[in-house]
Amino acid sequence: MSQTDDVRWDIAGIGNAIVDVLTHADEAFLERHGLVKGSMTLVDGERSEEIYRDMGPAVEVSGGSCANTMAGAAALGARVAYVGKVRDDQLGEFFAHDIRATGVDFRVPPANDGAPTARCMVMVTPDAHRTMATYLGASTELQPADIDDDVFAGAGITYLEGYLWDPPKAKEAMRAAIAVARAHGRTVALTLSDSFCVERHRDEFIELLDADLGLLFANEAELLSLVGGADVWEAVDRVRGRCPVVVVTRSDQGCLVVTPDEVLDVPAHHVERVIDTTGAGDLFASGFLFGLTRGWDLAACARAGSAAAAEVISHFGARPEDDITTLVSAAIHQEEHT
Amino acid sequence: MSQTDDVRWDIAGIGNAIVDVLTHADEAFLERHGLVKGSMTLVDGERSEEIYRDMGPAVEVSGGSCANTMAGAAALGARVAYVGKVRDDQLGEFFAHDIRATGVDFRVPPANDGAPTARCMVMVTPDAHRTMATYLGASTELQPADIDDDVFAGAGITYLEGYLWDPPKAKEAMRAAIAVARAHGRTVALTLSDSFCVERHRDEFIELLDADLGLLFANEAELLSLVGGADVWEAVDRVRGRCPVVVVTRSDQGCLVVTPDEVLDVPAHHVERVIDTTGAGDLFASGFLFGLTRGWDLAACARAGSAAAAEVISHFGARPEDDITTLVSAAIHQEEHT
Numbered sequence: 001m002s003q004t005d006d007v008r009w010d011i012a013g014i015g016n017a018i019v020d021v022l023t024h025a026d027e028a029f030l031e032r033h034g035l036v037k038g039s040m041t042l043v044d045g046e047r048s049e050e051i052y053r054d055m056g057p058a059v060e061v062s063g064g065s066c067a068n069t070m071a072g073a074a075a076l077g078a079r080v081a082y083v084g085k086v087r088d089d090q091l092g093e094f095f096a097h098d099i100r101a102t103g104v105d106f107r108v109p110p111a112n113d114g115a116p117t118a119r120c121m122v123m124v125t126p127d128a129h130r131t132m133a134t135y136l137g138a139s140t141e142l143q144p145a146d147i148d149d150d151v152f153a154g155a156g157i158t159y160l161e162g163y164l165w166d167p168p169k170a171k172e173a174m175r176a177a178i179a180v181a182r183a184h185g186r187t188v189a190l191t192l193s194d195s196f197c198v199e200r201h202r203d204e205f206i207e208l209l210d211a212d213l214g215l216l217f218a219n220e221a222e223l224l225s226l227v228g229g230a231d232v233w234e235a236v237d238r239v240r241g242r243c244p245v246v247v248v249t250r251s252d253q254g255c256l257v258v259t260p261d262e263v264l265d266v267p268a269h270h271v272e273r274v275i276d277t278t279g280a281g282d283l284f285a286s287g288f289l290f291g292l293t294r295g296w297d298l299a300a301c302a303r304a305g306s307a308a309a310a311e312v313i314s315h316f317g318a319r320p321e322d323d324i325t326t327l328v329s330a331a332i333h334q335e336e337h338t
Numbered sequence: 339m340s341q342t343d344d345v346r347w348d349i350a351g352i353g354n355a356i357v358d359v360l361t362h363a364d365e366a367f368l369e370r371h372g373l374v375k376g377s378m379t380l381v382d383g384e385r386s387e388e389i390y391r392d393m394g395p396a397v398e399v400s401g402g403s404c405a406n407t408m409a410g411a412a413a414l415g416a417r418v419a420y421v422g423k424v425r426d427d428q429l430g431e432f433f434a435h436d437i438r439a440t441g442v443d444f445r446v447p448p449a450n451d452g453a454p455t456a457r458c459m460v461m462v463t464p465d466a467h468r469t470m471a472t473y474l475g476a477s478t479e480l481q482p483a484d485i486d487d488d489v490f491a492g493a494g495i496t497y498l499e500g501y502l503w504d505p506p507k508a509k510e511a512m513r514a515a516i517a518v519a520r521a522h523g524r525t526v527a528l529t530l531s532d533s534f535c536v537e538r539h540r541d542e543f544i545e546l547l548d549a550d551l552g553l554l555f556a557n558e559a560e561l562l563s564l565v566g567g568a569d570v571w572e573a574v575d576r577v578r579g580r581c582p583v584v585v586v587t588r589s590d591q592g593c594l595v596v597t598p599d600e601v602l603d604v605p606a607h608h609v610e611r612v613i614d615t616t617g618a619g620d621l622f623a624s625g626f627l628f629g630l631t632r633g634w635d636l637a638a639c640a641r642a643g644s645a646a647a648a649e650v651i652s653h654f655g656a657r658p659e660d661d662i663t664t665l666v667s668a669a670i671h672q673e674e675h676t
Contacts, residue, residue, distance in 0.1 A: 057409070057436040057657060060398035071395070090428040090454070098395040116428070319395060321654075 009105070010078040010293035012155035014147075014177055015066025016139040016163050016170075017084030017108075018118040019091045022278070022317060023058040025123035030131050037125065040132040040194045042166065048135035051121055060091075061317045062098035063120055064139075065193060066161035068279050068318045072286025072308055074103040075320050076328060078293050081105040081151045083177070085170075087138035091117035098319070108146045111138045122278050124316070130278040140167030144176045152180040156293060157215070159285070162193030162222075165201040178212055187214035187292075191285055192222035199225055213243045215292075217285050223248055232256075236263060245298065247305075249284055251277075254306060257298045266302035269310035269331060279318025284309040286320075287328055300332055307331035347443070348416040348631035350493035352485075352515055353404025354477040354501050354508075355422030355446075356456040357429045360616070360655060361396040363461035368469055375463065378470040378532045380504065386473035389459055398429075399655045400436035401458055402477075403531060404499035406617050406656045410624025410646055412441040413658050414666060416631050419443040419489045421515070423508075425476035429455035436657070446484045449476045460616050462654070468616040478505030482514045490518040494631060495553070497623070500531035500560075503539040516550055525552035525630075529623055530560035537563055551581045553630075555623050561586055570594075574601060583636065585643075587622055589615075592644060595636045604640035607648035607669060617656025622647040624658075625666055638670055645669035 027037065033051050035041055043051065062071075067082055074080040082099055086092030088110040095117060099106045118139040123131045142164070152158050158181040164170045181188050190205070190213055192198050198205060205226060209216060216239075220232045223246075229235035232248065236258050239246050246258040254268040287308030291301030307328045308320070315321050365375065371389050373379055381389065400409075405420055412418040420437055424430030426448040433455060437444045456477040461469045480502070490496050496519040502508045519526050528543070528551055530536050536543060543564060547554060554577075558570045561584075567573035570586065574596050577584050584596040588606075595602040625646030629639030645666045646658070653659050 052435065055435075055439065057400065057439045058432070059655065060432060062395065094396070094398060097390060097393075101393065101395045316659075317397065 006154060007156045008079070008154035009081045009151065009156070011070065011073055011157045011159055011289055012081040012083070012151050013066040013070040013159040013161070014083045014164060014174055015064050015161035016118055016136060017067060017086045017095050018064035018120045018134065018139060019095055020061050020063030020120050020122050020278070020318060021052070021058045022061060022122045022124065023056045025056065025125060027125060029054070030123060030125070033133070035123070035131050035133055037131050038129055039196055040134055043133045043135055045135060048119070048121070048133065051133050055121065055123070059316065060094070061319060062095045063122070063318050065163060065191065065282050066159060067099055068282035069159065069285040069289070070104050071099060071102040071319050072283045072324065073290050076286060076290040076308070076325055078290050081155060083108055083142070083146060083151070085111060085139050085142040085146065086117045087111045087115065089116050091119060092138065111141050114138060114141055124276045124278065128274045128276055128313070130276060136167060140170060142167065142170040142173050144173045147173050147176045147180070149180045152177045152186070153184045155181070155186060157187045157189055157289060159189045159289065160191070162191055162197045162201070162205065165197070165204060182212060188212050189215035189217070189289070191217040191281065192226060195221040195225040198222050202226060209239070209243050214245065216243050216246045217249070217281070218246070219249045219281060247288060247302070249281055255284070255302050257302050259298070264299055264302065266299055266306065269303070269306040271310045271314060274313050276316045277313050279312040280309045282318060283312040283320065290328070296332070303331050304328045344492060345494045346417070346492035347419045347489065347494070349408065349411055349495045349497055349627055350419040350421070350489050351404040351408040351497040351499070352421045352502060352512055353402050353499035354456055354474060355405060355424045355433050356402035356458045356472065356477060357433055358399050358401030358458050358460050358616070358656060359390070359396045360399060360460045360462065361394045363394065363463060365463060367392070368461060368463070371471070373461070373469050373471055375469050376467050377534055378472055378501070381471045381473055383473060386457070386459070386471065389471050393459065393461070397654065398432070399657060400433045401460070401656050403501060403529065403620050404497060405437055406620035407497065407623040407627070408442050409437060409440040409657050410621045410662065411628050414624060414628040414646070414663050416628050419493060421446055421480070421484060421489070423449060423477050423480040423484065424455045425449045425453065427454050429457065430476065449479050452476060452479055462614045462616065466612040466615055466651070468614060474505060478508060480505065480508040480511050482511050485511050485514045485518070487518045490515045490524070491522045493519070493524060495525045495527055495627060497527045497627065498529070500529055500535045500539070500543065503535070503542060520550060526550050527553035527555070527627070529555040529619070530564060533559040533563040536560050540564060547577070547581050552583065554581050554584045555587070555619070556584065557587045557619060585626060585640070587619055593622070593640050595640050597636070602637055602640065604637055604644065607641070607644040609648045609652060612651050614654045615651050617650040618647045620656060621650040621658065628666070634670070641669050642666045
């Protein structure tokens with residue numbers, strides 16, 4: 001089979017289906033609970049309760065890294081399918097409602113027993129950075145049976161979340177999706193999610209990079225954790241040529257798009273005031289992937305990613321609030337005229 | 339007994355314990371679902387589902403008119419108790435966590451069976467106005483047994499939400515609280531909640547006004563629905579002297595504070611950009627009640643209410659996000675120097 005098969009979805013993503021519980025917190029709070037600023041810590045039910053009890057009033061919004069990316073891509077106009085597992089509880093209903101309401105095809109049946117829907121406590125410090133404590137709950141129940149082969153055979157890009165390597169059954173499900181996508185000549189993309197996540201699964205991510213990936217998303221810390229190196233440039237040298245496209249996001253310094261032939265250095269989109277960095281990387285991926293599905297050149301894809309990220313860090317929460325289509329078009333259009 | 343008894347709480351409030359499900363919607367959406375812009379419609383489980391299915395992605399935040407007021411008053415520094423009923427489900431846990439995390443004493447046990455925790459779908463139209471569809475669920479299970487006499491005997495002000503007149507058992511609970519508060523010489527305050535709510539319970543509200551209330555909060559439409567009149571001034575004339583203090587909120591025109599002796603016309607606090615009017619009346623009451631507990635004069639109470647309302651309409655959602663203590667002090671302080 002080849003890529004000339006019908007592309008029924010532009011992107012199909014797999015990730016942990018999570019509801020975010022967002023709050024403001026100070027650094028003392030993070031210290032008290034042993035959380036590393038800017039990172040994601042996995043917590044069990046008991047520790048989750050401890051942190052929650054001590055936490056201020058919160059806002060609940062559907063989240064999950066890959067789900068945020070898919071919601072953003074759908075909001076931009078891409079045809080998107082999402083695979084992730086919730087429980088048949090109130091949080092699970094919220095999650096399913098929100099992702100479907102953004103136009104994403106989400107048909108994985110909820111679990112009828114076992115752990116409740118996953119939640120991620122997102123603590124936003126006064127510097128607008130976010131620190132996360134995640135209770136994976138039902139999301140770890142994702143399994144190969146939840147992978148609909150037709151979806152991954154028919155999606156131009158299969159997009160995977162590094163976090164999914166944590167639950168063993170979910171990892172199997174990912175491998176099943178990769179096999180289907182590869183058999184149909186589709187592009188497989190991975191986001192490394194978090195530097196601690198890379199530490200936990202470095203060898204497998206390296207294997208994927210060399211064998212399966214068409215596209216890798218990483219921030220500087222994740223890339224350094226993956227391939228080592230004295231600085232990001234050395235890491236870029238080490239990863240270059242091992243995968244057709246590696247995108248390295250660098251917060252307010254923009255991003256590097258690394259291909260075997262060149263390294264594009266694309267500046268960040270201007271942001272008036274950063275309120276909450278939650279979802280910055282996720283929405284960058286939305287814009288970049290959307291650009292790819294539209295056949296834009298890599299620099300335009302990067303600008304689209306940067307514009308989508310700029311929107312999401314301008315408010316509290318990791319899903320787009322404004323009309324990101326207009327923002328992304330403006331970012332692309334502006335560049336054409338300068 | 340007299341008001342010289344120990345005041346253990348500044349304010350004790352009773353209301354429907356509700357989680358808000360906030361979304362953006364256009365006027366066509368409201369029309370399609372037969373909802374009246376700016377009002378609150380009660381819906382059953384089935385209609386709630388219908389609206390929710392058709393609704394865009396949402397944000398979930400603890401709400402409930404009285405609970406918002408109590409959270410705001412606690413954030414300002416008042417000692418506050420809250421009485422309302424949730425179910426022992428995920429929404430109920432969120433509600434209980436959020437109100438306790440703002441420092442409010444909330445000890446009503448959740449219901450172990452019956453309907454799920456109440457939810458209110460809040461649809462914010464592009465003009466920043468909100469329209470609400472409420473499924474009362476477990477909140478209707480509030481009953482006289484949930485009223486702790488010590489709380490209402492020991493609270494300087496008992497604050498009641500008009501919406502609570504809808505569920506029959508809850509109304510009985512309110513009457514029990516009023517009796518205790520009155521027996522201890524405390525002030526009983528009522529907010530009329532919504533003009534349709536006034537239509538449903540006009541006679542009882544009038545009876546309360548004449549017999550029990552020390553303080554009434556109403557917007558123009560609610561006051562007109564209660565006492566009639568060609569315009570707000572005629573309604574003010576009709577209500578004046580029937581209750582020690584009547585506060586009439588008038589959106590961007592500020593408010594009128596009506597006592598037997600005078601009518602104060604207090605301008606609204608300046609707001610840079612109105613994002614979502616949800617909670618404006620609730621937070622106005624927070625500031626006003628807080629001022630009363632601090633012994634401020636009525637004009638200062640009105641300015642405090644207006645400053646608290648200004649904060650909550652400057653962002654999405656009905657609970658304060660910024661440090662409203664500073665905003666309220668600034669509003670009071672500014673006036674002293676002009």
